[in-house]
Amino acid sequence: MSETQQVSTVGARLVAELVGTFVLVLGGVGTAVFAAGFPGDPGNPVNVGFLGVALAFGLTVVVGAYAFGPISGGHFNSAVTLGLAAAGRFAWKDVAGYLVAQIVGGVLAAALIFAIANGQPGGYTGTLGANGFGEASPGGYSLLSVALIEVVLTAVFVLVILGVTSGRAAAGFAPLAIGLTLTLIHLISIPVSNTSVNPARSIASAIFGGGEALAQLWAFLVFPIVGGLLAGLIFKPLLGGLKPADR
Numbered sequence: 001m002s003e004t005q006q007v008s009t010v011g012a013r014l015v016a017e018l019v020g021t022f023v024l025v026l027g028g029v030g031t032a033v034f035a036a037g038f039p040g041d042p043g044n045p046v047n048v049g050f051l052g053v054a055l056a057f058g059l060t061v062v063v064g065a066y067a068f069g070p071i072s073g074g075h076f077n078s079a080v081t082l083g084l085a086a087a088g089r090f091a092w093k094d095v096a097g098y099l100v101a102q103i104v105g106g107v108l109a110a111a112l113i114f115a116i117a118n119g120q121p122g123g124y125t126g127t128l129g130a131n132g133f134g135e136a137s138p139g140g141y142s143l144l145s146v147a148l149i150e151v152v153l154t155a156v157f158v159l160v161i162l163g164v165t166s167g168r169a170a171a172g173f174a175p176l177a178i179g180l181t182l183t184l185i186h187l188i189s190i191p192v193s194n195t196s197v198n199p200a201r202s203i204a205s206a207i208f209g210g211g212e213a214l215a216q217l218w219a220f221l222v223f224p225i226v227g228g229l230l231a232g233l234i235f236k237p238l239l240g241g242l243k244p245a246d247r
Helices: 003-034 049-072 078-086 092-117 143-164 174-193 199-209 211-215 217-239
Strands: none
Touching: 003 049, 003 092, 003 199, 049 174, 078 092, 078 143, 078 199, 078 217, 092 199, 143 174, 143 217, 199 211, 199 217, 211 217
16 A cells, blocks of 8 residues: 555544544534423423433444444544553554544534524523533532443443454444444433543533533543543453454
8 A cells, every 4th residue: 555545544534533423422412402401382391301312322323333434443432442442453553643533523513513502592501411520410420420430331332342343243233232332321321420431522512511511521531531441451351352353
């Protein structure tokens, strides 16, 4: 492969990660902002609730993985990229580029959501689905509760990804398994932390979510990254380091 072809390939992978993360944030956070609490007739609210938001995040991963996975691997999540690198399934030299692409894609989607949301009467005064603990948690959960759920669920998510993309897994079903796992994760943790398990998604929301969201952002960088790295490091000794499926 020539140097020009190599650069082109790297560029395509980064664009795929950017667009895939854009779709994830637009679909998931957009559903939370526009559809999760929209009031209908008195006593009959018309909204998708926690279940709808969870499904939206899962569906965006399914769509993104099928559309862009063959190009970039379909990470769309900084914790996933780091976890795959820790497991030896992704080159450390490519990590920085993926993280930047994911953050840019997420921020672009959040900016679009914020611009649209500002078009409602009185403008937009919400937190754009930002993550939080304490008073910023949907259920008022403590920092310890948030730390535990974000670390454990991110680790589970990365372990599932490593398993379903191995050579022993059923071919063609990985995006479905990954999307359903993310749906389940959101069903469990939206009330606790508003669900991060993805630093790029957390950064995107926090930028437009106000001062408290930015002040608490550190937690949603640290805990998912710890969970992702933990999953990558224990994958080989616990599960034998299954080889990835051939693409």
